[in-house]
Amino acid sequence: MNLPKQWRLKGQRYRLEGQRHSDGRVRFPAQPAKLGEASDAWQPYQLANTGELYSWTAQRSNRNEFDHEPIVLVGMIKLADGCMITAQLTDCEPSELQIGMAMEAVTRSWGKVGDDDLLVYGYKFRPKLAD
Amino acid sequence: MNQVFIAGTACTAVREHYDRSLLDLALEALHGAVGSLDPSLIQALYVGNALGDTLSEQSQLGAYIAGAAGLNCEAVRVEAAGASGALALRQGYLAIASGQADVVVVLGVEKATDKLDAALQAALALGLDGELERALGLTLTGAWALLMQRYLHEYQLPATAFAPFAVNAHANGAGNRHALYRFAINAQKWANAGQIAEPLNMLDCSTVADGAAAVVLVSQRYAREIAQPIAIVGSATSSTNVALAQRPDLLWLEAAAASGNNALQQAKLKRDAINIIELSDPHGIAAALSLEALGYAERGHATQLAAEGVIAKDGALPLATAGGYKARGDVGGATGVYQVVELVAQLRGQAGANQIANAKTALAQCLGGVGATAVTHILQVAEV
Numbered sequence: 402m403n404l405p406k407q408w409r410l411k412g413q414r415y416r417l418e419g420q421r422h423s424d425g426r427v428r429f430p431a432q433p434a435k436l437g438e439a440s441d442a443w444q445p446y447q448l449a450n451t452g453e454l455y456s457w458t459a460q461r462s463n464r465n466e467f468d469h470e471p472i473v474l475v476g477m478i479k480l481a482d483g484c485m486i487t488a489q490l491t492d493c494e495p496s497e498l499q500i501g502m503a504m505e506a507v508t509r510s511w512g513k514v515g516d517d518d519l520l521v522y523g524y525k526f527r528p529k530l531a532d
Numbered sequence: 533m534n535q536v537f538i539a540g541t542a543c544t545a546v547r548e549h550y551d552r553s554l555l556d557l558a559l560e561a562l563h564g565a566v567g568s569l570d571p572s573l574i575q576a577l578y579v580g581n582a583l584g585d586t587l588s589e590q591s592q593l594g595a596y597i598a599g600a601a602g603l604n605c606e607a608v609r610v611e612a613a614g615a616s617g618a619l620a621l622r623q624g625y626l627a628i629a630s631g632q633a634d635v636v637v638v639l640g641v642e643k644a645t646d647k648l649d650a651a652l653q654a655a656l657a658l659g660l661d662g663e664l665e666r667a668l669g670l671t672l673t674g675a676w677a678l679l680m681q682r683y684l685h686e687y688q689l690p691a692t693a694f695a696p697f698a699v700n701a702h703a704n705g706a707g708n709r710h711a712l713y714r715f716a717i718n719a720q721k722w723a724n725a726g727q728i729a730e731p732l733n734m735l736d737c738s739t740v741a742d743g744a745a746a747v748v749l750v751s752q753r754y755a756r757e758i759a760q761p762i763a764i765v766g767s768a769t770s771s772t773n774v775a776l777a778q779r780p781d782l783l784w785l786e787a788a789a790a791s792g793n794n795a796l797q798q799a800k801l802k803r804d805a806i807n808i809i810e811l812s813d814p815h816g817i818a819a820a821l822s823l824e825a826l827g828y829a830e831r832g833h834a835t836q837l838a839a840e841g842v843i844a845k846d847g848a849l850p851l852a853t854a855g856g857y858k859a860r861g862d863v864g865g866a867t868g869v870y871q872v873v874e875l876v877a878q879l880r881g882q883a884g885a886n887q888i889a890n891a892k893t894a895l896a897q898c899l900g901g902v903g904a905t906a907v908t909h910i911l912q913v914a915e916v
Binding site: 410413428429430455456457458459460461462463464465466467468473475476477485486487488489495500511512523 | 664674679726728729776778
């Protein structure tokens, strides 16, 4: 059980909280300043929740927490603000996926943690629904 | 910097050694490498291991193995996922080069089969970013698949372009008695294999198995006593972001390029001086991106080296001559030491059916995770 960790990560997982630099660069997740950076160079920023599929895979051999799922879809999404993010893909089949297709973020269950089956939620991406 | 030489080497067969422990495998390799050398001369033991605390539930492997071997010396476990063994070799190299020691032993050991596959996948995924990749279910194989999918898209290639890497590895594994898979495959069999993590299929994925390999490193003081000394003329490591999404260029293995260039520069060699090469090649995409990072192919063109036979035993740059990850078997954190044991056999003319004629200079590069850590060593036949 790692309750404190799940609590600590709620900003990035529920709200896609990252950071934006004064020069316009965006990064995810929020993190301490790198060596040589001013401590206030990066400010809190909520990432764009849409983007394009940059790459993807359909995993058929999975680790124990995900072994009950026959296929785990994972993708990399280049968001509208330029930030890259890796996420599980949902609401789609592998045959539907095309690099470059429009994607949007949703909040979904990531699974259960620990002996008490704590439900952990976070971001996933799906093919963008028509406006 | 003092010169560093490789004396004894040994490795166990790579197998699913259900009847043997991590310690059994480690001791077999140590006995083989140390041979008749007086153990009291050994000043340090560097153990490369990635998964011991997770899969064998044993930490402090330096002291654990040193104690079992009867060594009371500096004993350190080095961890950098799949690059653990290569990084342990670098620590041993630095100990001799700096003058701190005259004789050290480097051991790579991995015991993967004490737990079932799903637990192994979980352990291997520890080499990814825990919060940004592993937590959402990405596996190490899946991470390489993300790179391959993008590569196929960018360079408009079919997945079958990667088949020659596995075909080459299996052809060579057939001649290595230590290899896990000692049979050849062909491109048709590769194309018919089932998917593991699309677009990576079963015959484009290595099998993680058990094994241990060891080398004894000595200074010039002892090199004259070695029958066929091999010098380490280049040693360099570098790192980059673990999380794929935080890399500026998904298809460029920055650490591999930096460590390769630095090792060649140290050795004062051009890349075409290398006669034989070992890379981290659990999948064709890994071999291809490493070849590009090292400058042997333009970006997007590495599969041509495989298709044209450049990496074959009779090619200009033989790769994976003992079977590589795919056929010798993927020994996790022990791999970097296996690579060097295999290359030393080549440089000493002891590689049997897989011997490359007139091999004098060899390069081994080993990656941790998806190339977040890269370690490169260059070996050369020495005259002392």
